[in-house]
Amino acid sequence: MLRDETKVIHIGNKVIGGGNPILIQSMTNTKTEDVEATVRQIKELETAGCDIIRCAVPSMKAAEAISEIKKNISIPLVADIHFDYQLAIAAIENGADKIRINPGNIGGIDKVKAVVEAAKAKKVPIRVGVNSGSLEKNILEKYGRVTAEGIVESALDKVKIIEDLGYDNLVISIKSSDVMMCVKAHELIARQTKYPLHVGITESGTVTSGNIKSALGLGLILNQGIGDTIRVSLTGAPVEEIASAKLILKTLGLRKGGISVVSCPTCGRTQIDLIGLAEKVEKMVAKYDLDIKVAVMGCVVNGPGEAREADIGIAGGKGEGLLIKKGEIIKKIPEEQLLNVLEEELKNWRD
Numbered sequence: 001m002l003r004d005e006t007k008v009i010h011i012g013n014k015v016i017g018g019g020n021p022i023l024i025q026s027m028t029n030t031k032t033e034d035v036e037a038t039v040r041q042i043k044e045l046e047t048a049g050c051d052i053i054r055c056a057v058p059s060m061k062a063a064e065a066i067s068e069i070k071k072n073i074s075i076p077l078v079a080d081i082h083f084d085y086q087l088a089i090a091a092i093e094n095g096a097d098k099i100r101i102n103p104g105n106i107g108g109i110d111k112v113k114a115v116v117e118a119a120k121a122k123k124v125p126i127r128v129g130v131n132s133g134s135l136e137k138n139i140l141e142k143y144g145r146v147t148a149e150g151i152v153e154s155a156l157d158k159v160k161i162i163e164d165l166g167y168d169n170l171v172i173s174i175k176s177s178d179v180m181m182c183v184k185a186h187e188l189i190a191r192q193t194k195y196p197l198h199v200g201i202t203e204s205g206t207v208t209s210g211n212i213k214s215a216l217g218l219g220l221i222l223n224q225g226i227g228d229t230i231r232v233s234l235t236g237a238p239v240e241e242i243a244s245a246k247l248i249l250k251t252l253g254l255r256k257g258g259i260s261v262v263s264c265p266t267c268g269r270t271q272i273d274l275i276g277l278a279e280k281v282e283k284m285v286a287k288y289d290l291d292i293k294v295a296v297m298g299c300v301v302n303g304p305g306e307a308r309e310a311d312i313g314i315a316g317g318k319g320e321g322l323l324i325k326k327g328e329i330i331k332k333i334p335e336e337q338l339l340n341v342l343e344e345e346l347k348n349w350r351d
Contacts, residue, residue, distance in 0.1 A: 001019065001225030002190045002191070002224070002225045002226050003017070003019060003022075003196075003197075003225055003226060003227060003228050004018070004019035004225070005018075005019075005194060006018060006019075006194055006195065006196040006197070006228055007168075007170075007194050007195055007196060008020065008196075009125050009169060009170070009171055009195075009196055010123075010125070011052060011076045011078070011097050011098045011125055012052075012075070012076030012077070012097035012098075013075075013076060014051055014052060014075070014076050016171070016196045016228040016229045017171075017195075017196035017228050018196075020228070021254075021255070022222070022227060022228060022229060022230060022249060022254055022255070023051035023052055023228075023229045023230075024049060024050055024051050024052075024229075024230060024231070024242060024245040024246065024249070025050065025051065025052045025053070025054060025078075025198070025229055025230065025231040026045050026050050026053060026054070026231060026238045026239075026241045026242055026245075027053070027054040027055070027056070027080070027231070027233075027238065028041050028042060028045075028053060028054070028055050028056070028238065029041075029238060031062075032055045032056055032057060032058075032062035032065050032066070032069070033059065033061040033062045033064075033065045034065075035065050035068045035069055035072075038055065038065070038069055039069055039072040039073060041238065042069070042073045042075070042077075043072075043073065044239055045238055045239055045242060046073065046074060046075050048239050048242040048243065048286075049242045049243075049245075049246050049258075050075060050242050051075060051076075051229075052075060052076045052077075052078060052097075052098075052229065053073070053075055053076070053077055053078065054077075054078040054079075054080050054100065054231075055069070055077060055078070055079060055080065056080050057079045057080060057081050057087050057088075057090075057091050058082075058087075059087070060086075060087065060090060062087075063079070063087050063090035063091045063094055064090065064094055065094075066079060066091055066094040066095055066096050067094040067095050070094075070095045076097035076098065077095075077096055077097050077098075078096065078097065078098040078099065078100055078127065079091035079092075079096035079098070079099045079100065080099075080100045081099060081100065081101050081106070082101075082102065082105055082106075083105055083106065083107075084106075084107075085106045085107045085111035085112070085114055085115050088101055088106065088115045088118070089114060089115060089118045092115075092118045092119055092122050092124050093118070093122075096124060097124065097125075098124060098125045098126070098127055098171070099115070099119065099124060099125075099126055099127065100126075100127040100129050100173070101115065101126060101127075101128070101129070102128070102129055102130060102134060102158065103128065103158045103161050103162060104130075104134070104136060104154070104158060105134070109161070112161060112162070112165070113165050116162055116165045116166075116167045117165075119167065119169070120166070120167050120169075123169065124169070125169045125170065125171055126162060126167070126169065126170055126171070127170075127171040127172070127173055127198060128155060128158045128159055128162065128170055128171070128172050128173065129173040129174075129175070129198075130151060130154045130155040130158060130173070130174050130175075131174075131175050131176065131202055132146045132151055132175070132176035132177065132178065132181065132182075132202075133146075134154075135150055135151065135154050136154060139153060139154050146176075146178075146181070147181070148176075148181050148182075148184035148185035148188060149185075149188065151174050151176060151181075151185045152174065152185050152188045152189045152192065155172055155174045155189065156189070156192065156193065159172060159193070159195065168195075170195050171195060171196050171197070171198055171228075171229070172189065172193060172195045172196070172197055172198070173197070173198040173199075173200070174186065174189060174197075175200055175201065175202035176201070176202060177201065177202050177203040177213075179201055179213050179216055179217040182201055182202075182217050182221075183217055183220045183221055186199060186221045186226050186227070187221075187224065187226070190224075190226040196228035196229065197226060197227050197228055197229075198227075198228070198229050198230070198231070199218060199221050199222070199226070199227035199228075199229070199230045199231075200214070200218070200230060200231040200232065200233050201213050201214050201217040201218070201232075201233065202233055203233065205234070205235060206234065206235045206236060207234050207235070207236040207240055210232070210233065210234040210235060210236075211232070211234065211244050214232040214233070214234075214244060214248070215244070215248055218230055218232070218248050219248065219251075219252060222248070222249075222252055222254060223252055230245055230248070230249075231245070232244040232245045232248070243286075246258060256291055257289060257290075257291050258286075258289065258290075258291065259285040259286075259288055259290050259291075259292055259293070259294055259346075260292070260293045260294070261278070261281055261282050261285060261293075261294050261295075261296065262293060262294070262295050262296070262310060263278040263281075263295070263296040263297070264296075264297050264298045266298050267298065267299075272298070272316035272317070272318075272319075272321065272335050272338075274296065274297075274298040274316055277296060277314075277316070277338065277339065278296045280339055281294065281296050281314075281339065281342065284339065284342075284343055285346065288346050288347075288349075290346065290349055292310075292311040292312065292349070293309070293310040293311050294310060294311065294312055294313060294342070294346075295310035295312070295313030295314070295315075295324070296313065296314055297313060297314070297315035297316065298315070298316055299315065299316060299317065309327075310324075311325070311326065312324065312325050312326075312342070312345055312346075312349075313325075314333075314338045314341075314342055316335065316338070317332075317335075319334065319335050320332055320333060320334050320335055321333055321335055321338045323338075323341055323342070323345070325345075
């Protein structure tokens with residue numbers, strides 16, 4: 001696994017790289033200077049399973065708000081800065097655990113140096129971020145268009161700028177909305193650097209399209225042993241990103257814990273509201289930290305067989321259903337009690 005060989009980077013009270021667990025990130029969509037709203041959203045994300053949070057810092061008020069926000073949250077905060085190097089320095093001074101900059105748009109080398117010196121003094125890691133939409137003119141002219149090779153070259157050029165200033169407490173992020181280009185770029189860069197990689201598909205879209213693109217892209221990248229921390233970027237509520245990221249990692253066998261729900265696609269034999277029931281089960285189980293599989297099946301004909309590999313399951317019939325454990329039918333239950341009985345079983349679960 002290439003991720004086992006990456007440099008270990010400390011971000012507040014979290015660690016990435018060197019084969020450490022892949023951490024989940026998200027980004028607030030509140031106005032950062034609105035401390036109350038931002039803290040509320042971060043706490044919601046933390047409860048959902050977010051490991052590291054990023055906040056936009058487009059103004060000095062936003063940079064100064066970091067200090068107060070940090071007093072009220074438990075997970076590391078990354079300050080996202082573009083264009084103004086003074087905002088990066090202010091974010092560091094106000095307690096940001098990491099900063100995200102593109103050295104190519106932060107100003108001249110003297111301004112980059114000022115940011116690096118501030119980060120060095122506080123031992124704050126820098127995430128060097130390059131997107132396919134931010135490639136320099138000379139890179140585009142060299143390759144004729146946006147390419148994976150160009151994205152990698154641009155990122156490594158930015159990394160060298162900071163290395164030449166005597167700092168190597170770095171994380172690299174290279175993103176594209178083109179899934180396969182993003183995959184290729186990560187394959188290329190993973191063999192050219194030992195810095196940990198923040199992986200994601202940028203501008204992936206709404207919850208539906210974004211989840212599909214992210215699952216494909218992240219799945220292809222992570223399954224090759226590449227990537228140390230991830231963000232699923234969705235046009236929607238940030239909490240949706242956490243649920244998706246956790247499921248991607250669990251599906252790949254890269255994270256344990258949490259209930260996995262399997263459900264059948266329904267057919268002509270289905271005589272209960274299986275779609276509604278499955279959705280309720282998925283929401284209900286999110287609050288239980290159990291490493292088990294729960295099956296929600298549509299009929300009593302195949303239910304026990306299909307649920308045999310699950311730890312516990314329910315299978316619907318006409319106005320009633322079955323409670324199944326380890327493939328064995330335990331009892332018959334009225335349809336309206338299926339969800340409550342399942343939850344009661346989970347509350348008292350014993351391996």
